[in-house]
Amino acid sequence: MSQVKCTQCGTELSGKERFCPRCGHAVEETQAQATAAPETETSDVPLVVTEQPASGRRGKKLTPLSVFLSILICIVLVILETGTSLAGIVKMSLGETAIETAVGNVALAELKTAQLSGSGDRGETLPELIYDSISPEFKDYMPEKEEALDAIEDILEEDFVKDFLAEKTQDYVSDILTDSGDGRIEVDEVTDLIRENRKKLEDLTQGAYRITDSDIEEIGEYLEQNKVLEDMELSQLQGENEPAFDLVQNLFSYWMLGILAGLCLLFLVLLFLVNRKFRRSMVYVGISFLIVGAADVVLAMMTGSISDMLNDALKLGKNFYVTLLSPVRINSFIVGGCTLLVGLLGLILPQVFRKKRPAAGR
Numbered sequence: 600m601s602q603v604k605c606t607q608c609g610t611e612l613s614g615k616e617r618f619c620p621r622c623g624h625a626v627e628e629t630q631a632q633a634t635a636a637p638e639t640e641t642s643d644v645p646l647v648v649t650e651q652p653a654s655g656r657r658g659k660k661l662t663p664l665s666v667f668l669s670i671l672i673c674i675v676l677v678i679l680e681t682g683t684s685l686a687g688i689v690k691m692s693l694g695e696t697a698i699e700t701a702v703g704n705v706a707l708a709e710l711k712t713a714q715l716s717g718s719g720d721r722g723e724t725l726p727e728l729i730y731d732s733i734s735p736e737f738k739d740y741m742p743e744k745e746e747a748l749d750a751i752e753d754i755l756e757e758d759f760v761k762d763f764l765a766e767k768t769q770d771y772v773s774d775i776l777t778d779s780g781d782g783r784i785e786v787d788e789v790t791d792l793i794r795e796n797r798k799k800l801e802d803l804t805q806g807a808y809r810i811t812d813s814d815i816e817e818i819g820e821y822l823e824q825n826k827v828l829e830d831m832e833l834s835q836l837q838g839e840n841e842p843a844f845d846l847v848q849n850l851f852s853y854w855m856l857g858i859l860a861g862l863c864l865l866f867l868v869l870l871f872l873v874n875r876k877f878r879r880s881m882v883y884v885g886i887s888f889l890i891v892g893a894a895d896v897v898l899a900m901m902t903g904s905i906s907d908m909l910n911d912a913l914k915l916g917k918n919f920y921v922t923l924l925s926p927v928r929i930n931s932f933i934v935g936g937c938t939l940l941v942g943l944l945g946l947i948l949p950q951v952f953r954k955k956r957p958a959a960g961r
Contacts, residue, residue, distance in 0.1 A: 653956035668873045673883045676866050680891040683859040685898065686851050688934055692926035693772055695765075708752040718769075726751040732821040733814075740808035750803045750957040759796050774833055775844065776851040782833025789828070808849035832891045885945025888938050895935030902928040 604611055618625060711724045723731070726748045733741075741747045753762065767784050774782035777790035793800065799812040822828055829835075847853055867884065874880040906920035 641858045665873055665879045669870060669883050672866050672870045672873065673887050674861065675885040676870070677890045679859055679863045679866065680887060681862060681894050682850060683856065684857070684891055684895055684934060684938065686856050686930050687897070688855075688895070688927060688930045689851055690776070692930050693776070693923070694926075695769055697923060697926045698769050698772060699765045701919050702761055702768055704922045705764070705919045707755040708893070726755065728827065731816050734810060737808055737810065737814055739806070740804040742803075747803060754799060757796075757799065759792070763792055771833055775847060784828050786819045786822050786828055789822060790815050795817060881945045885942045888942030888945060890944055892938030893929045895938060899928045899931035899935060902931075
């Protein structure tokens with residue numbers, strides 16, 4: 600029998616005593632307590648602790664298949680996010696205010712009729728076109744041609760002309776983005792504009808000539824015969840660049856925006872399901888946002904080149920397109936910067952939280 604100590608005074612006992620010889624405490628009670636108490640001395644055999652995986656974390660190892668699927672989903676996400684971002688930027692940028700400002704910056708007096716029609720066979724300016732379409736009877740009451748052209752240039756800067764052009768330009772842009780119409784300027788619209796503002800036109804003759812309905816009809820016939828307005832119809836441009844117009848109209852439609860947003864959400868969910876770890880999924884999400892943000896910034900820097908391309912298609916002057924795309928440039932920088940920030944946070948924050956997590960078993 601192993602030796603025990605008296606629980607009362609600490610005297611070592613052989614185990615045969617019934618009472619402690621020093622303090623008289625009962626030995627049976629001391630042995631019972633010693634038997635119930637666990638050994639406190641450490642053993643010489645090293646203790647090996649095997650770390651068991653936490654519950655619910657099995658099967659989360661990084662596999663080549665999960666990496667491949669994650670990269671594939673990330674590529675699709677980049678495409679979807681870029682399309683959604685581009686469509687949103689253009690829709691919120693090309694509003695009525697932007698178009699009115701752009702039209703206000705168009706130098707109408709410097710426009711060539713060949714630029715408007717795209718035919719390239721007419722070198723006259725827009726004021727010269729208007730002057731040539733005026734009936735001879737009316738010209739007899741007008742000043743000399745140069746002075747008359749100066750007066751026509753002044754009229755082209757009038758608010759009623761600018762407002763009319765801004766309204767028609769808005770129709771063109773809406774038709775391009777949504778395919779809601781043909782995008783055209785009708786001869787009747789021009790003649791009605793002249794009829795409503797004939798008093799300002801009569802000032803060219805200092806009131807010596809009164810514009811009649813017959814004069815206005817002659818102007819309409821001239822526009823029809825020379826097909827200036829017909830050549831400016833959006834359908835003419837669509838016929839020459841049909842694939843590009845179809846792509847733009849489909850991309851910037853509201854139903855396409857909804858589909859793109861829904862697909863983005865779906866592929867985000869798939870990305871988390873494939874990785875099964877929040878931190879690893881956020882790395883791919885962060886990378887996709889960084890790529891999209893960089894694309895938005897590149898778009899902002901390319902607005903000048905885009906202005907040149909648009910001016911080649913319909914020559915309204917580069918300054919017109921630069922002004923029109925100015926909100927696109929600004930919004931692209933803003934959206935791109937915010938997207939880049941979200942991408943950086945997606946990469947950094949999971950790593951920060953990982954470092955702050957306490958070690959297992961502490």
